[in-house]
Amino acid sequence: MNKNSLLILAGLLLCIVFESMAQSKNKVIAHRGAWKNTGATENSIGALEHAIKLKCYGSEFDVHMSADSVLFVNHDHTIKGTDIEKTSAKELSEIKLSNGENLPTLEAYLKAGANQKKTRLILEIKTSRLGKERSMALATKCVALVKELKVGKITDYIAFDYDVCLKVKQLTPKAHVQYLNGDKTPAEIKAAGLDGIDYHLGVFKKHESYIREAKENGLVTNVWTVNSKADMQYFLDNKVDYITTNEPEALLEMTK
């Protein structure tokens, strides 16, 4: 083999390596990870790992703060009757999920997603039931931990609390922040300096111009939680950027 052929071969191999490491290009965000068809518990590290294995564009998860300010991943404010915000990290760490994992800390969760670039970590900052101050403290701690673990480049933030979205954007201007609550127009989101809208499917169906208006404003659009094939097709036809779903396998199949 001559020198030129060797260089071409090396170039091709590098392309293959980079491609295998690159961000997935599909529209699929696994809602609370890929749990429904995999046997993993929602929001478990196992569910995140399945979403990564499926090569979803993103895997979404929800974050709360313990009484002693440690961050945990869970959807509800309570787990097995225990109120996360009113319980110590030590007690929370002992709680078992139904798939046998311990209730994951955000630190463990981010570390599990850290060594790959295909699947973005879509971090939802939950709204505290104990007041605005704690929501803001949770937001600040999430941003600090993402920075400490050096996962900023693969992490996006979402929140229902508008002030939390603004706070995250202020703390980490390069991060991608999307608002969840559905009560702001794309123009308002753009004016606030946020990056996109991540709204319930009913909001997008009621305001059919939102996807177009968001694009005109340079905003990203994401819709939740889209589980039927008819709704998936509706949003694919309407060219939404990302679809958050409990059925990532079905949506991946439809968009192959």
Ligand code: MG
């Ligand atoms: Mg969520």
